[in-house]
């Protein structure tokens with residue numbers, strides 16, 4: 250099962266390496282890892298999506314906690330939380346396909362951020378599930394390139 | 407004050423008396439300060455790995471934080487095995503490495519190595535000091551992190567220009583690390599539940615590891631076992647937690663543990679694990695490990711709990727604190743039948759070996775040593791069969807007297823570790839029990855011992871081969887001795903002694919280093935040789951020529967369950 254784990258860490262250099270190194274050396278299955286600043290400039294927040302059974306997830310959380318620079322580890326999975334991801338998707342779109350792509354994008358509240366004779370680049374924000382669904386719908390149009398930020402998340406309330 | 411002076415002043419504030427190290431270009435400013443520092447001794451080893459293990463032996467024997475220093479690049483990379491050894495066994499050491507000047511970092515400068523990157527997975531924490539203003543604080547933090555919680559090595563990488571720049575010296579009173587707060591107390595509710603479980607147990611066993619030694623909880627362990635009558639088995643690193651000949655001691659468990667310890671664990675209904683981590687050399691095949699037992703796991707490191715085996719009552723905390731609280735709450739459980747059963751196992755299958763009047767038995771050498779030293783010497787070991795014989799046949803009386811690389815299994819650990827221990831406790835007899843393979847991995851430290859008049863005693867149990875690997879080849883690979891033979895010997899036990907090529911000749915080698923060397927081939931001479939060794943006030947090598955095909959038994963083959971022991975069953 251996938252877990253969304255939020256980790257608050259000291260904003261020290263080398264912390265990202267420690268964490269990614271930990272996942273690599275213990276062969277944990279990481280799906281995405283994002284890191285960015287928080288309201289406190291000495292603290293960064295990482296959001297890690299990791300797959301594993303209860304035993305592995307328990308170890309992952311403990312190992313993260315064990316790092317000296319870790320302030321807090323929160324497993325959001327069993328809590329109420331909001332999560333978002335952004336994707337930029339470049340699709341092949343000639344004059345004939347454009348309107349359909351615009352429609353689909355509209356339904357998903359995406360934005361067309363770039364357009365040329367044969368290419369459209371679309372930005373979409375949402376849960377991983379929503380983005381997966383959107384990508385699925387774009388597949389028939391031939392996706393040329395794509396990038397996703399990976400999940401960011403916060404507990405509710 | 408200059409960075410180099412800040413470094414040394416800070417070490418002085420930490421009460422450091424000995425540093426093991428080796429110089430190099432970027433360290434010259436620091437060594438220059440040490441040159442005038444009379445109350446801190448810099449011990450020059452002959453290899454950085456030797457310095458690392460010496461700091462480790464120093465820490466294990468004394469309980470203090472070991473300190474080790476090496477130069478940038480190759481000096482730093484030579485420490486790696488020593489750092490990893492300390493990390494696996496939770497030994498507090500502060501490693502200081504010189505680094506190229508900050509302006510050159512990342513330029514592939516001469517003797518630059520990213521030691522902070524390299525050591526990230528083998529240190530508890532590490533630092534690159536970018537600004538001399540941070541130096542004192544970082545040293546304070548490093549000592550704090552190394553010695554608290556689950557101890558471990560911490561590395562500080564200091565660029566040359568940091569040692570030569572100026573800053574005001576203020577040593578912090580306390581290390582304040584908001585993200586580091588190890589749990590030492592133990593949850594009272596969990597302790598109460600554990601006490602109830604112990605009181606109701608029918609077939610309990612205590613499984614004590616290195617954590618008992620580290621937290622100096624041996625007295626508490628003794629009280630606990632004597633109050634309850636529950637027998638204690640120890641891991642390799644736990645030896646000395648309870649004296650081996652205590653009536654409630656089951657000796658070591660695991661791959662080369664006693665038959666009765668493994669039977670007791672396998673038949674138990676409750677394992678009380680204290681400062682041990684269910685390592686695979688201890689548990690054997692996990693599915694078959696203690697199938698009927700509930701488990702109480704006391705450990706300061708939450709990551710050790712429920713990592714390998716499911717735990718019924720986890721107690722995160724310091725062994726000493728937890729044991730005190732626990733002992734106060736327990737009664738004597740009704741376990742007489744169980745203890746009787748264990749006693750019959752002890753009688754049925756004691757540790758034993760075939761006596762021989764022609765060839766020296768390694769077990770006999772250790773047994774004699776144990777007897778002659780009353781189990782009170784500090785024993786360091788290398789890694790291999792001799793290490794297991796030492797664990798099995800030396801009757802450890804006290805904690806901090808078994809210095810051995812358990813987790814990493816580092817050949818070459820013993821001699822420098824013994825040397826480090828001798829610096830920490832110069833009045834103690836310190837003996838390295840070695841194999842002829844391992845001793846050659848850090849033999850250069852003989853020079854350090856001789857030059858500093860720190861007479862460590864080395865026993866080489868010379869079987870002319872890499873015995874432990876050869877044993878596996880004998881048992882599981884059809885005696886195909888691929889690359890495990892170190893000497894051209896005749897396997898006939900009668901003529902062997904005469905025909906063996908001694909490569910190297912350890913007696914001459916000892917002499918070359920200014921130490922004393924003696925070769926013993928006759929079992930009748932063993933006792934005299936050991937007495938000679940103990941008495942001598944000089945570094946010496948006592949080489950005992952043993953049978954090349956002697957094996958360590960009992961043995962649980964790798965991957966088998968603890969009840970499938972070979973050898974040693976009556």
Ligand SMILES: Cc1ncc(C[n+]2csc(CCOP(=O)(O)OP(=O)(O)O)c2C)c(N)n1
Pocket residue numbers: 788789790791792793815816817818840841842843844845867869871872873874875
């Ligand atoms: C640095 C290192 N290299 C390799 C090994 C693998 N190994 C484990 S025991 C052993 C043989 C040790 O031989 P020796 O020191 O002569 O001891 P003996 O087993 O003969 O008593 C080897 C090669 C190791 N533990 N450490």
